[in-house]
Amino acid sequence: MWAGSADEQGVYALVSALGALFVRIVLQPFEVRYTLSVP
C-alpha cells in the first residue's frame, strides 16, 4: 500500500503539510468572522 522510498514519502508528507497550511490560511478570515460573529 505504502510504496516508495523514504525520500518519496518525505516529499508526500511535506507537500501535504504545506497544503494543509495553505488551506488554513485561506480559511482563516472565515474562521475569525464566524468565531467572533454576533447574533
Add this chain to the structure above:
Amino acid sequence: MPLGALLSAGVPTMVFFANGLTKADPYAQAVALYGLAAFLELLAEPFYIRAQRRSKFKLRLVTETIATLSRSFVTFVLVTRPATGITVPLAFAFGQLAYGTCVWLMFAAAQWEFVGEGIDLMLGRSSISWGTLTLLGTFTLQVRSNFDDSIDLHERLYLCALFALTHHPVMNSSIVSCRRRGNFYYLKGRREY
C-alpha cells in the same frame, strides 16, 4: 465532542482494515497518531472559541507559535535522525501529535477555571438553564429575520442584551448600555441577583 471522538477513532480504524494493515506497519501507526492528534485539537476547540470570544488574541498567538515551532522541531529531528528508527510518516505524525498536545495544554492551562466549569457540569454539580438559552436563541433568530439588514449591529446587540438582562431568571436589570470601540462591542448592564 463525542462525534469528534468517534470520527478520530473510526477513520484510522477504517483505514487500518480497508488496507489490511498490521499494527507493526509504520503507516498504520502514523494514521492512529494523526487520529489522536486530531482529537487533542478538538479538545482544545472549546478553549479556543472561549479565548477568541474574550478577545484573548495574545494567547492564541503564543499558543500557535509554540505549537507550530514544536511540530516543526519534532518533525525535523525525527526525519533527520534515521538512527532513532523512526520512519518518515511516523516522524510527521509525531510532529502533529506535538502540535495537538501543545495547543490543548496551553489553551487549557490558560483557562483552567473553564475545565472546572465543564467538570462541574458533567458531575451535575451545576446546570445550564436550557430554557433561557432556547428563549435567547429564539429571540436572536427573530431579531435576525425581522430586521436583518435594516437594523445595524449595534442596535441588534443592544436588543439581545436587553432581552438577556431582563429575561434571565436570576437577573433583573434596568440599565443596559452598549459601547463600541473599533470593531468591538462592549455590553454593560447592572445585574441584580
